[in-house]
Amino acid sequence: MTATAIIPRLKHTCTKNLVSCLVAMVFFCVNTSANAQEGRWVDLELVLAIDLSSSVDQNEWELQAIGIAEAFRNPSLIETIQSSAPNGIAVAVVQWSSNNSQSLAVDWTLVTDAASGRALSRKIKHMPRMVGGGQTGIHGAIDFSIRQFKNSSYTSWKKVIDISGDGQANSGSGPGQMRDQAVADGVIINGLAIINEEPYVDRYFRDKVIGGAGAFLMLAEDYDDFATAILRKLIREIGPPLASPLQPGLRHQDSKELASVAKTHATSDASRLRLPELLGRR
Numbered sequence: 592m593t594a595t596a597i598i599p600r601l602k603h604t605c606t607k608n609l610v611s612c613l614v615a616m617v618f619f620c621v622n623t624s625a626n627a628q629e630g631r632w633v634d635l636e637l638v639l640a641i642d643l644s645s646s647v648d649q650n651e652w653e654l655q656a657i658g659i660a661e662a663f664r665n666p667s668l669i670e671t672i673q674s675s676a677p678n679g680i681a682v683a684v685v686q687w688s689s690n691n692s693q694s695l696a697v698d699w700t701l702v703t704d705a706a707s708g709r710a711l712s713r714k715i716k717h718m719p720r721m722v723g724g725g726q727t728g729i730h731g732a733i734d735f736s737i738r739q740f741k742n743s744s745y746t747s748w749k750k751v752i753d754i755s756g757d758g759q760a761n762s763g764s765g766p767g768q769m770r771d772q773a774v775a776d777g778v779i780i781n782g783l784a785i786i787n788e789e790p791y792v793d794r795y796f797r798d799k800v801i802g803g804a805g806a807f808l809m810l811a812e813d814y815d816d817f818a819t820a821i822l823r824k825l826i827r828e829i830g831p832p833l834a835s836p837l838q839p840g841l842r843h844q845d846s847k848e849l850a851s852v853a854k855t856h857a858t859s860d861a862s863r864l865r866l867p868e869l870l871g872r873r
Contacts (some may be wrong), residue, residue, distance in 0.1 A: 631742045633701065634676035635751065635829060637683070638736040642756035644688040645724040646788060651814040652720055655755070658818030659684070660715040663708040663824055665722075671830050672702060679703035680829060681745040682711060685736055686721050690728030690763025693735035694721040699743050726762035729754065729800060733769040737778060750778045751828060755821070757785035757814075759795045772800045779803030783824055787813035 641655050662668055672680055684697035696718040701709045717749075735753040752773065760766055775779055780803055782796040789795075797808050807827065811820035 594823060615753070628744045631701070632678055633681045633747045634678045635680040635748045636699075636740060636743055636745055637750075637828065638685055638739050638752045639682065640685040640687055640732050640736050640752060640754045642688070642727065642732075642754075642758075642785075643720060643722040643724070644727045644756075644758065646727070646758055647724075649720075654814040654817050656715060656718065656788070658821050659714040661818055662822040663702065663712045664705075665822055666705070667824055668822060668829070669705045671826050672708075673704065675829055675831050679707075681743060681747070683739050683743070684715060684718065685732070685739065687732035687735065688722045688725035688728065688730035688762075692722055692725050692728065693731060695739060696721050699739075701726045701744060701745070703718050720869045726803055727756065727758045727760050728762035729756065729760040729766040730764045730769045731762070733766055733780065733800075736768075737773055737776065740778070746763055751776060752780045753783065753824070753828065754780060754796075754800055755783040755785065755817075756792070756796075758789050758792055760799075761771050765799060767799050772788075773804045777803075779806050781806055781824070781828060782808040783811060783817075783820055784808060785811045785814060785817065802861060 639659060639811060641659075643652060645654075679701050680703075681699050681701050682697070683695065683699045686696045687693040699710070699712045700707075700714060702708050702711050732754060736754075740750050762845060770780055780801050782801045783795040784796040786792055793808065793810055801808050809820055809827070811817045811826045
């Protein structure tokens with residue numbers, strides 16, 4: 592074969608190889624981009640949305656923050672995560688008050704075991720109060736919480752917004768329409784009603800706030816009861832099959848102690864100056 596015949600054949604082969612390489616590179620980039628957008632798979636993405644309207648004073652704010660932080664150090668909660676959510680759960684904390692007043696206080700954090708539970712606990716105990724009073728805008732709180740799922744670097748089959756509060760909405764639209772939108776998007780809204788001020792707030796949460804498959808409402812008699820209520824609520828949200836209520840005394844002998852610790856700390860004048868130091872004792 593002459594050189595003039597070989598050269599065109601070589602050019603043709605090189606062109607085919609180059610095209611194949613380019614196709615492979617494009618396919619790899621598309622796959623990589625898709626995987627990046629999907630993020631790490633977890634069993635639950637959970638937004639904890641805390642009411643910080645004007646009805647919540649400094650003492651009550653501390654009781655909420657400490658109660659949540661203590662819950663993620665609790666062995667029963669960690670055991671529930673490891674047994675029911677082997678891929679872990681991703682948690683974000685939102686503070687809210689009036690309809691246009693919300694803040695992401697703790698960004699998405701993965702919890703798979705005791706060490707990562709303690710890491711999230713430290714973030715929660717160090718978070719400042721970022722929303723300084725205002726009215727009660729549950730519609731805005733749900734809307735803001737829904738948007739946090741779009742900013743999550745995780746993906747899951749179950750997305751939950753956990754709304755805690757002590758009053759009915761009095762800012763912006765009622766929460767029903769936004770609740771229905773969340774449910775249509777596949778998001779579950781559970782509630783923790785603190786009934787120390789409004790006697791029928793539990794009925795309001797049940798009718799207007801919670802929604803979605805398996806949605807439920809739990810009650811805290813007051814802010815002193817918050818720590819026990821949030822621990823039981825988290826275990827119920829994470830446990831299978833989203834789950835059955837806890838039986839009294841079932842691996843929760845420490846729940847009363849947890850509530851007592853939170854109350855003692857939050858009512859101590861000295862502790863207000865050193866809120867982040869509470870959980871360092873463990």
